Amino acid sequence: MPQASWNAFDHLSFAGTDLQELSTSLSRLHSRIDVRPEGSRKAQYQINMVRARGISIIASVYDGDFSIHFPASAETITVLIPLAESATVTVADRKLPSIQNQGILFDGQSNGQLRIAGPRTHLCLRVPHLEFARRIEARLNASLRGRLRFANEIDLSQGSGMDVALLAMTMHHGLMGETLRKSPRALGHLLGAMLELLIDAIPHNYSQEFSRDRKSPVPWHVKRAIHYMHGNISQVMTLKEIADACGVSPRTLQDGFRKFRMTTPMAYLEHLRLDVVRQELSSAHPDQSVRTIAQKWGFTHVGRFSGQYRKRFGELPSQTLSRIGENPVGAGKIEISRSQRMALAE
Structure with a gap:
């Protein structure tokens, strides 16, 4: 396996209709992901994933009737940015609609589930909790007191959230083709911008201190x-x-x-x-x-x-x-x- 840098990352590309193969492929980057059929409709999927520095970027196109189950992992934050059609995300027994203009974040403290019913396109980021914490510490120039906690829902209709959605479209397009896979440095810069925008777009327990620190x-x-x-x-x-x-x-x-x-x-x-x-x-x-x-x-x-x-x-x-x-x-x-x-x- 190559050393983790944005000039040498793990890449996995696959498409198909077999849910067991989908489960196995997704688990190659993050273990114990389970995919389960939820109806008789035939599943289809096309996915491009890259991983470096512990961060995974997953560009997905789905169709069918099935669910993807993510095990709890306190060290990982998952961000789901819908680009077309809808799905349902369950976080700690709370069902959240993953629809246009509304992203979803779950911090891995509880098991998560993504329910696909029909066509669906999205960008998924799986980021070490420590990566977000370090970026916020750098902004505040202060150590965080206790665990960083984000809200589960992201408004993608305005401000930084809208920029997140636009950038996600660019990254998804670049990953589903070959543009960003041939330019890992560009991918790294886009991801850095995405993480900074997410910190601005998602309410968290240090949001107010950003404003106070500027004043x-x-x-x-x-x-x-x-x-x-x-x-x-x-x-x-x-x-x-x-x-x-x-x-x-x-x-x-x-x-x-x-x-x-x-x-x-x-x-x-x-x-x-x-x-x-x-x-x-x-x-x-x-x-x-x-x-x-x-x-x-x-x-x-x-x-x-x-x-x-x-x-x-x-x-x-x-x-x-x-x-x-x-x-x-x-x-x-x-x-x-x-x-x-x-x-x-x-």
């Missing part, structure tokens, strides 16, 4: 503290040391971070370090030690570090490391350089 410029001492943290991220540092480097009192620094970053300076530093550790674990050799990597970035108590890591990413650091050994595609997550991270403080 309130970040104070210079908070910016300077963030730069100081990035520049000394592997070193032991105290709140007083950071405050002294910024020329303010610890209390002023605390107040600034609480107001403009919705956390404390030391919690912010901890999240920065956890992100760096995860990035290194995601590209490390399986024989490397979690302890060595954690201590390299300032985590001296490995037991406490493992708890912090699991709370932030939903898995133990050893699981991240072992998964890379089993599936090198996982190593292709987006990497942010030190200079890029520091630029986010501006």
